[in-house]
Amino acid sequence: MPGDTQDSAIRVAGLTKRYGGVAAVDDLSFEVRAGAVTGFLGPNGAGKTTTLRILLGLARPTAGEAKIFDQPFAALADPVRTVGASLEISGFHPGRSGRNHLRSLAVLAGLPFSRVEEVLGLVELTGAADRRAGKYSMGMRQRLALASTLLGDPRVLVLDEPANGLDPQGIRWLRDFLRAIAAEGRTVLISSHVLSEVAQTVDDVIVIHHGRLVDEGPVDRLSGPQRVSVRSPRLADLAAAIERGGAEVSRSGDDVLIVSGLDAAQIGDLAFAAELPLHELAPHAASLEEVFLELTSDDLTPEAPEAPA
């Protein structure tokens, strides 16, 4: 986006939010690159919404800070043109039409009604704009929420679980929509508990669990180091030989080893030197979903609470 000269659009430092004795967000720190699309990932109850609400000045942190362009949200000179956010798809009066909902926000922001028509067109909701929002389908509600975030043509978009409740067509529409938004160079922070919903759209990911940072970085890095699956009738001997070669070995089923730390050629050489037969030698990278599930694997433990509604 023109004018985004800072490296970080969003900076969260030591953020903590406690409800009673339970930490919904626990000493969380991360940065969101300006101009990047960043996935904010974690299972339900991980503290994503609480973090976003603090970032947007809707909740007070117990400790730490969250800033947008180095300022708390409340101190932004022109919030509506800086940040567009959608936290709740039910953030409208059910008896008010979609068009009038957006018009009330436009008046509040000092924007002309023509901008309302523009964003209605962007989210393809013009035809249903005069219907009462309470009668909208889930997909239409998501589109209305997205329209409200775009009203001020903001440099930063913060979207909380925008794919929630969408059918496959809706998810595809959302993906295309986010790609178009990202192509304009805006900074986008999009939360989700389903990595596949955003994996094709994001540049970076931030993964949190139980309110704490688990991993962050480019989405490509999240796929992790390459691993090699090896099949052999003499699996135990082969495992010992590979471990002597300095690699980590784990079993997958009765006759397959998963090896990390050596590539396929090195494993083949080791097997040849040890005179061990190989029936399969297949390099593969763990899928993003596998890595995500691995990072957030203890879901059976009690979840940290999201903020009360």
Place this chain on the structure above:
Amino acid sequence: MSRVLRSELLKLRTTRTALGFAVAGVLLVLLFVLVGVLSGNPRTIVDKRAILSIGDPLAVVLLIFGVVGATAEYRHRTVAAGALIVPSRLRLSIGRMVAYGLVGVAVGGLMLVVAFAIGLPLLADQSGPSLAGSDYVRAIVGSLLACGLGAMLGVGVGVLVANQVAAVTGTLVFLFVADPLIVAASANVGKFFFGSALMAVGGRGNGGHRLAFGPAVAVIIAWTAVVLIVAGWVDSRRDIS
């Protein structure tokens, strides 16, 4: 502030809530005037003044209107949408309060037209002294003030409590149970509570223990200011979604 005010007025125009309360107000005024004239047999100046002083019952309706409108922002989670554009929640609350006050005055004016259109011909047929011009002025000014201030106070209560059911129930219990009990226990104390003061502004009182018009207006303004300050303080510390 004008943007907040215009946005709130647009919101009021685009749901049926205000219309519903206006209809309820018309029915209440019709009932109040017709029952007052036809069954009350008003002959004294005080009785005739009371017939046209619709601000008292109507202010209660508009107070609830304010409570419902302000709490609806939390119930439907539209309060966050506003705060994402205007981060100062106090500014939003003040704008909402002024908007509801203006609508309260407008509804009060409409109800006065209804009350006068029905009440004046009926009162003309009653015996006893006629109302003076000052009585009409007092009925009009008092009713409009009571309606406007009632709606504003309702918004303050709504922002303070946030939960719609609790706020509406609490307000009704206070007005119809606690306030009369306080007045019964000590009229000198009770006259300073907003239920009694609204009666005094609206045109009626509780016997000889009501406040005069001016002090009653001051008491309602003071209650509104106190509730707004407390509500603003509470709301600024409240996590919203």
